[in-house]
Every structure is written in structure tokens, then in C-alpha cells.
Amino acid sequence: MHTGDWPTTIAAALAVQERLRGLVDVTDDCPELPPTVTGLDVAYDAADGIAAAVVTLETAGLTVVEERTVRAKAVFPYEPGLFAFRELPPLLDALERLDHEPDVLVCDGHGLAHPRRFGLACHLGVLTGRPAFGVGKTRFVGSHEDPPAARGSSVPLVDAGEEVGAVLRTQDGVKPVYVSAGHRIDLAHACRLTLALAPRYRLPETTRQADRLSRVALR
DNA sequence: GCGACAG
DNA sequence: ATCTTGTCGC
Structure with missing residues (x-):
């Protein structure tokens, strides 16, 4: 459980964010093709009820492992x-209950493409090691051109003069995603994995599975 | 001052 | 995130 000293005010959260942001490691030491990939997502009901779900897939066949x-x-x-301060507590709980340590976490949201360069994916990475x-469905910060229509095409996402992510087309002619x-993983590698996880649909299979599972768990 | 603003 | 009908297309 992580209910003890978890920040509950904006000011406290900003302080924690400021302290943890320095722990982000940009060195990519993730295997080019990790054995498994773990997706995470959260669903809500009208009464602030939350259902967090984590799903680990075999990278090669995208079959559910756990x-x-x-x-x-x-x-x-x-x-x-x-x-992150809203979704992380139950997500961390769920992760701790896995029998096998994840090789890489695929988050439903942004990582460095964040106003203070510390989105959910960074926070989750730092806390779990x-x-x-992150693979977001909509833009949060930055600007970009429209990427070419072909699957695999991408353009840089730039914020305040910094390249903070990529706008990647995972399916021909379909709205792109924000990676x-x-x-501990670099942008190019994250894009390659995202494409490998999205052979048929716009969103990576990890996100689709976690989304489905969180909705079922909410009922 | 006026928008924009991950899920 | 969630609230929601029909509709176009494979």
C-alpha cells in the first residue's frame, strides 16, 4: 500500500515532483526486444471509485502472460x-502483485512530454526502477506538424525548443499517438516498441488490454 | 488579460 | 476519465 505519506495537496505534489524529476535516467538499457511488455490503465466511476489494471504480454505474440x-x-x-498523483497509488499496488517483474512499462499518458518533464511514465519509472x-492519445504540451499518413511515420514533438517526444502514426491514415x-529507454526505442505493439489498431495492445480489464474491474 | 490544459 | 445514437465501412 502507498497510502501513508502520499501527497494530497497541489503544493505537496509539486514538491514531490520537483524532488523526483532529478532521478529520471535517460540512459537506454532496455533490451531491444524485451521478453514481455506491461501495460497499465485506470477506469473511473461517478463516485471517485477507481479500478487500476496491469497486463503483461509476451512481446513476440502479444498473448497475455499475467x-x-x-x-x-x-x-x-x-x-x-x-x-500521476491520482492514478499511481492503485497502479503501484497492482504492479506489486505481479508474480514477474516487468521488463518495460507502457503507460497510458506522457513521460517527458510534460510541462515540467515529469509525466506519469517518468514517475512510474523512477518509483519502480x-x-x-508513455503513449498518449492527445497532446498535452508542445507543437508539431502533421506526420505523413503512412504507418510508421513520425514527426518530433517540440516544447520550449526541446524535443520532448514524437507524434507517431501507428496505422495508415489514422490519428497518430504521442510517444x-x-x-531508462530512449524515444526512438519507445517508438519502435509502440509500433510492434500496434500491428492492427491505433493504440498499443498493452493499453487496449489494460483499458478493457480496468473497465471490467470497475463493475 | 485570454486560452490551453495527459486521464 | 465519463456521459451517449446513429452511422459509415470492412
């Missing part, structure tokens, strides 16, 4: 930029 869910009450309000990256490094 999955866990955790139900809880939200302990932090939704605040752009402090998203595992390689992690950013989180911890």
Missing part, C-alpha cells in the same frame, strides 16, 4: 500536470 486489478478511491483530484515510456520516453 494480469492484476486493484480497486480504490481516488485520493487526489484530477489536475493537468499532476495526473523499471524502463518506462515520449519515461525512464
